[in-house]
Amino acid sequence: MSQLHRRLYECGPFVLDPLNRLLSRNGSPLPLPPKAFETLLVLVEHRGDLVEKEQLMKAVWPDTFIEENNLTQYISLLRRTLGDTADQRQYIETVPRLGYRFVAPVREIVGAERLESGPTRIKEQVGVVAAESAGPKFNAPPGRARWIQIGFAVISLFAIAWVLYYPSSRSGSVQALSPVGKRRAVAVLGFRNIGADPENDWLSTALLEVLDTELSAGSRLRAISGEEVAHAKRDLKIPNDNILSQNTLRNIRRMLGADITVSGSYLEVGSGSGKKIRLDIQLQDTSTGDSVGSIAEDGNASDLLQLINRCGVQLRSKLGVNGASSSNEDEVRASLSVDPETLRFYSQGLVRLWEFDAPAAQKLFMRAVAIDPSFALGHSALAAALSVLGYDEKAQSEAKQAFDFSEYLPREQRLLIVGQYHEASHEWDKAVEAYQSLFTMFPDNIEYGLRLVNAQISAGKNGEAQGTVAQLRRLPNPLHDDPRIDLAAADVSESVGQFNDELESAERAASKAEVLGEGLFVARALVNKAWAASRLGDSKNALAILSRAGELFTKSGDLQGAASAQRSMAIVLIGSGEYARAGQAAREALDVFKQVGDKRGTAQCLNTLATISYEQGMLVQSKALYEQYLEIEREVGSKVNVAGALGNIANILEAEGDLANAQKLTEDSIQVFSEVGDKRALGTALGNLAGLIYEQGDLVRAKQTYEEATKIKRTIGYQRGVAYDLDGLSQVADAEGNLVEASKFEEEALSIRNAIGEKHNAATSLLGLAGLALEDGNAAQAQIWAMQGAQILNAEKSPSDEALGDLTLARCFAAQSKVADAQDALKRASSLSHNSVNRPLRFELAIATAEVLLAGQMRNAGSVNDVQKMLLTALQEARRCGYRGYGLRLQLASDELEARGGKPAPARSALTELQQESKKMGFGLISHKAEALLASTASHP
Numbered sequence: 001m002s003q004l005h006r007r008l009y010e011c012g013p014f015v016l017d018p019l020n021r022l023l024s025r026n027g028s029p030l031p032l033p034p035k036a037f038e039t040l041l042v043l044v045e046h047r048g049d050l051v052e053k054e055q056l057m058k059a060v061w062p063d064t065f066i067e068e069n070n071l072t073q074y075i076s077l078l079r080r081t082l083g084d085t086a087d088q089r090q091y092i093e094t095v096p097r098l099g100y101r102f103v104a105p106v107r108e109i110v111g112a113e114r115l116e117s118g119p120t121r122i123k124e125q126v127g128v129v130a131a132e133s134a135g136p137k138f139n140a141p142p143g144r145a146r147w148i149q150i151g152f153a154v155i156s157l158f159a160i161a162w163v164l165y166y167p168s169s170r171s172g173s174v175q176a177l178s179p180v181g182k183r184r185a186v187a188v189l190g191f192r193n194i195g196a197d198p199e200n201d202w203l204s205t206a207l208l209e210v211l212d213t214e215l216s217a218g219s220r221l222r223a224i225s226g227e228e229v230a231h232a233k234r235d236l237k238i239p240n241d242n243i244l245s246q247n248t249l250r251n252i253r254r255m256l257g258a259d260i261t262v263s264g265s266y267l268e269v270g271s272g273s274g275k276k277i278r279l280d281i282q283l284q285d286t287s288t289g290d291s292v293g294s295i296a297e298d299g300n301a302s303d304l305l306q307l308i309n310r311c312g313v314q315l316r317s318k319l320g321v322n323g324a325s326s327s328n329e330d331e332v333r334a335s336l337s338v339d340p341e342t343l344r345f346y347s348q349g350l351v352r353l354w355e356f357d358a359p360a361a362q363k364l365f366m367r368a369v370a371i372d373p374s375f376a377l378g379h380s381a382l383a384a385a386l387s388v389l390g391y392d393e394k395a396q397s398e399a400k401q402a403f404d405f406s407e408y409l410p411r412e413q414r415l416l417i418v419g420q421y422h423e424a425s426h427e428w429d430k431a432v433e434a435y436q437s438l439f440t441m442f443p444d445n446i447e448y449g450l451r452l453v454n455a456q457i458s459a460g461k462n463g464e465a466q467g468t469v470a471q472l473r474r475l476p477n478p479l480h481d482d483p484r485i486d487l488a489a490a491d492v493s494e495s496v497g498q499f500n501d502e503l504e505s506a507e508r509a510a511s512k513a514e515v516l517g518e519g520l521f522v523a524r525a526l527v528n529k530a531w532a533a534s535r536l537g538d539s540k541n542a543l544a545i546l547s548r549a550g551e552l553f554t555k556s557g558d559l560q561g562a563a564s565a566q567r568s569m570a571i572v573l574i575g576s577g578e579y580a581r582a583g584q585a586a587r588e589a590l591d592v593f594k595q596v597g598d599k600r601g602t603a604q605c606l607n608t609l610a611t612i613s614y615e616q617g618m619l620v621q622s623k624a625l626y627e628q629y630l631e632i633e634r635e636v637g638s639k640v641n642v643a644g645a646l647g648n649i650a651n652i653l654e655a656e657g658d659l660a661n662a663q664k665l666t667e668d669s670i671q672v673f674s675e676v677g678d679k680r681a682l683g684t685a686l687g688n689l690a691g692l693i694y695e696q697g698d699l700v701r702a703k704q705t706y707e708e709a710t711k712i713k714r715t716i717g718y719q720r721g722v723a724y725d726l727d728g729l730s731q732v733a734d735a736e737g738n739l740v741e742a743s744k745f746e747e748e749a750l751s752i753r754n755a756i757g758e759k760h761n762a763a764t765s766l767l768g769l770a771g772l773a774l775e776d777g778n779a780a781q782a783q784i785w786a787m788q789g790a791q792i793l794n795a796e797k798s799p800s801d802e803a804l805g806d807l808t809l810a811r812c813f814a815a816q817s818k819v820a821d822a823q824d825a826l827k828r829a830s831s832l833s834h835n836s837v838n839r840p841l842r843f844e845l846a847i848a849t850a851e852v853l854l855a856g857q858m859r860n861a862g863s864v865n866d867v868q869k870m871l872l873t874a875l876q877e878a879r880r881c882g883y884r885g886y887g888l889r890l891q892l893a894s895d896e897l898e899a900r901g902g903k904p905a906p907a908r909s910a911l912t913e914l915q916q917e918s919k920k921m922g923f924g925l926i927s928h929k930a931e932a933l934l935a936s937t938a939s940h941p
Contacts, residue, residue, distance in 0.1 A: 008109040009044050011091070014082065016044055023081070030081055033407055035060055036074045043092065043102040052099040075100060077374040077405070183222040183444060184319065187229050187258035188212050189238065191279070192265040200268055205347040207266060207279070207308070215262075215312060220321040222444055224256050230354040232256050234556065235517050243282060246289030253286035255516045257478055260319065261286060276300055281311060283318060293318035342372040349381060356558045358388040359597040369401075376405035380417050383424060388560075390600020392424070393637020399424035412438070419451065426640065426676035428459030439468070446472065446482050453488045457495045460679035460716035465492045483512035483521060490528045495680075497719035497756040503532035520561070523552035527565060530572070536757030539576045543569055563592035563601055570608050574615060575760065577797025583612050603632040603641065610648065615798045617836045623652045640681060643672035647685055654692060657839040657881035663692045680721070683712035687725045694732060695840075697884025699922045703732045723752040723761060730768055734775065735885060737924025743772050760801075763792035767808045775925065779815035786812045800841055803832035807848040814848075814855035822852045839877060843886045846874040850893040854900060864901050868894065888918050888926045896933055904937040911937075 009016040013026045021037055023030045032040070038060045043051055057071055075092060082091040093101045188211050191204045205226070212223040232238070232255050238248060244261065252258055264281040276298050283292035295314050299307035349364030365382035369375055383398035403421040406414045419434035435452035442448055449472045456465035469492055472485045486509035493502035506529035513521040526549035534542035546569045553561035566589035573582035586608045593601030610625035630645035646665040653662035666689045673682035690705035706728045713721040726749035733742035750765035752758075766789030773782035790805030806829035813822035826848060833841050846867075853867050875890040891914050899907035915930035 010107040010109055011044070011104050016041065032081065033074075033077070036077050039071070039074050040078050043100060044106060047102040047104075047106050050095050050099050050101050056099060073373050073405070076372055080372065080374060183220060184259045185222045185224055185257050185444075186212075186215055186260045186262060186319075187224045187232075187252060187256050188215070188226075189229060189233065189244075189252075189261055189263040191263070193267075194265045195267045195269075197268065200266075202344050202347045202351075203266060203268075205351050206343060209347070209350070211262060211308065211312065211315070215315060215319075221316075221319065222442075224258055225447065226350065227354050228256060230351075231518075231520055235519050243291070244284060244289075249284055249286040249289050251517065254478070255518060257482070258286050260284070260292060262315070277307060279307065279311060281315070283315065342368045342375055342378065345371070346375070346378050346381065349385070353381070353385055353388075356556075356560060357596075358385045358560075361385045362389060369398075373401075374405045376402045376409060376417065377413070379405065380420060383420060387424065388600075389598055389636075390603065390632075390638065391636045392639070392641070396421075396424040396637070412442075419455070423455065423458075426458075426678065428455055428677055431455040432459050432461065432464075443471075443475070444479060446475070446479060446484060450484055450488050453492065457491060459677070462492060462496050462717040465495070481512065483509040483516070483518070483525065486512065487521075487525050487528060490525070490532070494528070494531065496717035497752075499532040499535040499757050503529060503536065506532060519552050520556040520558060523549045523556065523558070523561060523565070526552070527568060530568060534572045534575060537759045539572050542572045546572065559592055559596055560598055560601060563589040563596075563598075566592070567601070567605055567608055570605075570612070574608075574612055575796065577615075577795070579612050579616055579797075583609060586612065599632055599636045600638075603629050603636075606632070607645070607648070614652065615800070617799050617833075617838060619652050619655055619837050623649060626652065639672050640676055640678055643669035643685070644681065647688060650688065650692075654695070655838045655840070657877065657883070659692055659696055659882045663689065663696075666692060679712055679716050680718055683709045683716070683718060683721050684724075686712070687721065687728060690725070690728055694728065694735075695885060696882050697888075697921055697923075699732050699735055703729065706732065719752050719756055720758060720761075723749040723758070723765075726752070727761075727765060727768060730772070734772060735923050735925055737928055739772055739776050739925075743769065743776075746772060759792055760796060763789040763805070764801075765789075766792075767805060770808050770812060774811060774815055779812055783809070783812040783816065799832045800836060800838055803829040803836070803841060804844065806832065807844050810848050811851050814852045817855055819852070819856045822855055826852050839881060839883070840886065843874050843878060843883065843890060846870050847889055847893050850897050854897065864897065868897055868901075871897065884921070885923065888914065888921070888923055892926055892929055892933075895930070899933060899937045908934055908937055 007018060009018075014030075015024050016022075017024070018041055021034070023032055023037065023040065039056065042056055042059045053068060053071060057068070060071075075094075079085075079089075079092055084091050089103070091102065091104045093103045095101060188208045190208045193201050193204060208226055208229075212226065215221050215223055232252065236248065236251050236255065238244070238252070244252075244263065249261060252261060261284045262281060263284075264279065266280070267278045268275065269278065270276050277300075278296070278298040281295040281297075283294070284290065285292055293314075295311055295318075297307055297311050297314075299310070345364045345368040349361045349368065352358075352361035352364060362382065362385040365378055365385055368378040369382060372378065379398045380402035383395045383402060386392075386395035386398060399417075399421040402417045406417045409417070415434055415438055419431050419438070422428070422431035422434060432452065432455045435448055435455050439445070439448040439452050449468055453465045453468050453472075456462070456468060465488075469485060469489045472482075472488070473480050486505045490502045490505035490509065493499070493505060506525050510522050510525035510529060513525060526545050530542040530545035530549065533539075533545060546565050550562045550565035550569075553559075553565055566585050570582040570586035570589065573579070573585060586605050590602060590605035590609070593605060606625050606629040610622045610629060613619075613622035613625060626645060626648045630642060630649065633641040633645055646669045650662040650665040650669070653659075653665065666685055670682060670685045670689060673685055686705055686709035690702050690709060693705055694702035706725045710722055710725040710729070713719075713725065726745045730742045730745035730749065733739075733745060746765055746768045750762055750769065753762035753765055766785045770782040770784075770786035770789065773779070773785065786805070786808040790802075790809055793801040793805040796802075806825045810822045810825035810829060813819070813825060829845060829848070833845055836842065849867050850871055853863060871890055871894040875887060875894060878884075878887040878890055891910070895907050895910045895914060899911070911930045911934045915927050915934065918924075918926035918930060
């Protein structure tokens with residue numbers, strides 16, 4: 001083995017080893033990213049001298065152009081690792097607008113080391129070759145600056161701080177690990193400030209978080225998240241007492257599944273360098289109410305971490321758990337921010353987030369990461385707050401920041417941040433992989449299983465999501481009876497359109513939560529229940545359920561939840577045709593969302609108001625509202641919702657006759673949905689595109705696109721969407737003249753819609769079957785289906801849908817020569833569509849009017865001329881807008897009216913041209929009708 005001289009740099013408790021790329025403190029290695037280590041080495045080698053930013057970046061990134069922000073973040077990370085604070089820079093000094101200077105004393109040491117299979121510690125220092133560099137004498141940071149070592153895990157969001165995962169690369173890939181055994185669950189309830197200074201109240205959350213971290217180290221105990229604890233304390237009205245009653249403990253056990261509670265108080269005494277913290281902690285067994293033990297510790301405010309660590313050791317000992325390893329402690333330290341103000345803002349932000357004040361939480365988290373840009377957990381919490389408010393692009397950016405700075409966090413923390421990042425990026429398969437690893441390792445942590453279910457649903461893996469729910473139900477008592485599992489089951493059922501199952505699961509969840517006294521959770525379950533009831537046609541019950549949910553949200557202080565329930569009421573009212581009430585509910589919700597600064601809620605309300613206008617036939621107003629919705633979604637950076645807004649505007653353009661732009665917007669939305677991997681939205685957009693292609697007369701491509709959409713929806717179990725595509729395929733087969741296949745598609749669509757309780761869409765399928773029966777010559781059966789469908793649509797009071805039902809009825813009556821009935825139905829349809837700018841509806845009106853006129857044997861010549869003008873106007877409009885299918889149908893109606901009105905010769909010429917054109921385009925039904933009409937007029941001059 002060769003002997004190599006080795007150069008080390010010693011600075012107080014730190015040793016920098018360039019050969020082995022290692023920074024250590026008191027002999028324990030400190031993790032640093034490679035570029036952070038190189039940055040520190042350059043500064044130490046030039047200690048006492050100004051190192052300009054450009055010089056430093058060239059030294060560390062010699063062949064790469066980087067932005068100055070990258071360097072700033074690594075400087076922040078180094079300061080956090082070394083213990084620098086905003087108030088006192090003892091290691092790295094900033095020279096404003098120029099660069100940085102390493103100012104602490106450094107000794108340069110030359111030693112010898114035997115290099116074998118890997119680096120080993122130096123056993124003997126051979127000699128000092130350099131004196132201390134210029135700079136202030138190295139001392140431990142005094143006073144308040146040592147609050148930097150408190151350390152908070154973002155347990156409110158992730159239930160963190162156990163060791164699970166260490167990524168094999170920076171890509172976020174995961175590796176399987178063995179599951180932990182059964183663990184005792186601990187709920188840290190918080191600590192009461194018994195001092196006189198309310199400025200120290202934030203320490204209650206800080207102490208809760210750091211004790212959770214200490215107790216969780218080594219994965220021997222399961223800490224219940226701070227957010228869950230906060231909600232339970234509110235629902236159960238738990239007092240801030242050191243000793244809790246047995247009844248309160250019993251309720252905590254039932255609600256949180258906690259075996260042990262930790263509570264207590266703290267007091268800050270003294271001032272200046274003599275300031276101390278006294279911490280009194282009580283442990284209680286939730287099953288018996290007995291005290292498990294108590295701890296009373298005090299320590300200098302400058303050594304709070306040491307105080308908490310001593311308490312953590314005693315707590316683990318009283319719970320029969322060995323202490324955490326030094327590697328665990330280093331990982332915990334790696335998650336901390338070195339700046340006391342950062343920790344204060346972060347802690348206050350968590351409380352705000354738990355209290356449903358996301359706007360205030362966002363501001364506090366922003367202040368935290370502004371002070372310490374490398375604080376991974378701060379970026380993660382900010383991403384969560386931004387996501388709640390609908391700022392998807394900003395949330396994704398913050399999640400990426402958290403991911404970038406999470407390399408040396410505890411492995412479980414790291415994996416949760418990986419999952420959050422992939423969720424924010426809509427990389428659902430990777431999010432599934434991350435949460436699957438977490439749940440596999442910690443099967444007793446329901447939160448991980450629930451995150452996995454949500455990711456699986458978003459990834460279109462509904463079968464796997466059902467399997468995860470089944471796995472959650474097999475957990476030991478009392479975990480398997482958690483109402484959150486039932487609500488997850490409801491979400492899975494909704495995703496596949498099984499609304500009866502969703503209703504049952506949501507009812508179970510609400511009932512269990514009611515017994516536990518979880519008012520907020522009851523409200524959430526009721527929203528699912530109401531949605532399912534609405535889908536099953538029970539609008540009255542759905543509205544009552546949502547009203548109660550809104551009351552519970554308001555009582556719990558969740559104004560956004562209450563507003564969301566109000567918006568859901570608007571959606572139910574739309575389905576019932578009560579547009580005035582729906583608009584009022586949506587506007588009331590909109591006011592709340594604007595008040596609290598919830599961009600997502602604001603956008604959704606605008607979308608709902610646009611839908612109300614659309615259903616009432618007010619397309620211009622609807623389009624303006626959709627454009628406002630689009631503007632907000634572009635502002636907040638939600639690609640998926642931007643694409644959805646484009647699709648909605650495309651529907652308006654289609655109704656207005658602008659098929660070309662409608663198709664362009666739909667194709668743009670398809671590209672976005674493909675990029676983000678939203679299969680459900682992609683399938684829906686493809687179905688819409690197929691409809692546009694059909695309207696423009698390309699039956700082959702329309703059929704292929706419908707089939708592509710259907711395949712996606714069947715794969716993910718989206719039955720409601722499948723029915724839409726089957727309806728579209730039926731129209732294509734009808735146009736081709738394949739009535740048997742068309743009926744088969746429509747009957748399957750109707751079967752699905754009946755099974756999932758889609759009354760409105762089932763009614764449109766009945767109208768579709770009526771139209772097919774008419775083409776097949778079975779007018780009596782057509783009338784039965786048409787009356788059933790029209791009755792449902794009339795009850796919903798949507799003018800355009802009511803008009804369509806009446807037009808179908810008019811055609812049925814006309815085919816049976818029931819002229820008076822046909823004229824009455826036609827009159828109702830004409831009145832309903834009088835002011836409509838919906839072109840397809842106007843086309844249908846013109847065609848039905850001609851059929852009714854023909855059924856009356858055209859007794860009135862004036863009426864014939866008026867209808868012919870109506871048909872020709874509609875025909876010109878259809879051709880101008882590109883409705884080739886409607887163009888053929890309108891041309892046929894016009895030719896037939898002319899042929900039967902005493903002008904067979906010119907009609908035959910037009911019919912011949914129509915027959916050839918329709919055959920060439922694949923419109924077999926029109927071609928066959930034109931051919932039959934030609935044959936019937938052949939004997940007339």
